[in-house]
Amino acid sequence: MLARGRKVAGKGETVAAHYAFGPLEDDFIIKHRLLTRTTTTRGEPPLKKLQKKFNAFASEVEKEADNYGDCEKLAKAFLQELNTFEIPLLKSKAVIDANLREKENFNDLKDEINGQILQAQADIEDLKRQLEESKIERQHKEECEAIRKLVAMQPPRSETQKVITDLEKEIAMLEAENTASSRTLELRKKQFALLLHVVCIFP
Template structure:
């Protein structure tokens, strides 16, 4: 059900403005400004009369002053309210400017904090990497132990190189002995062949000597299976 109003909402502003101008607080009764005009007109009319009485004029004058005081008091109150509203409006403007400054400063602080946050993330990542490296280093053996192991490996390497050199010399000597042995076998075979052909003219050839001295040092005698 639609609501019914004595005054439509569209007329509210005009009514309020009119009431403020005429100092009328209700829709009933005579407006104060109209009453003031009537009292002023009555006083002026009484003064202009030829047979006007001083007592009546004074009475109308006092009534006019009383009405003026009554009309002036709300005006003074309204002026005080207007001044207070203006001061409050100026205060709100200053507060608005201050709030805008604080908002701008807060935005700058937020940007600075974002940069600091990124730097803190990078620093934390570096710390985590350093901690991982530290744990990896701590898991390794001590320097003295590592150095001892390295020295042992170097000694073992020197020993292996020495053994390799000795083995190489032994193999070389065995090659020479084996070659000499093959040569001796060939000579013996040739001698046997000659002996079978000319048994009376045969003279035993001299066999070459096996390697001796420094070249045979450390070499074991070669055993030939019969």
């Protein structure tokens, strides 16, 4: 038993609490009470009491005497003790059956929860994949929008085509001028060569 600590008068100190039994002894006592179904440390186990009732009845029956009344009395006492012994067993069986059902329900619930966890993990992976695909799709849309803006900033195609046509005409004119200049230069070379030839002939 637990002895509560008390203060020593005048000193204000507390006496350390102590136990009548140690932890190991407590475990042994508890197990012993559960197995023997006794409620106190010195109580007589129900099975032993039942055995005593049976032995008393059996001994009385074996006597060669007119003791029918005593036998009947001892038989009733034995049956009463047997009934007293049986009731806790039935209660224990009911508790065990309830615990087994509870355990089975727990296992079913555990399997259901595990299934939900696996499904949730699969859903998370699927959502991750969808999120990644959405990011890529959004990136593509942003790139397309940027290209569209660049295209929109460019002049119309008709205007660009007109500029190209004007440039082609200008290039053609320059090429024509270049050709004319080349011909003129060639003519001047020939004229200059002829002049030199005449000068050389008629000094």
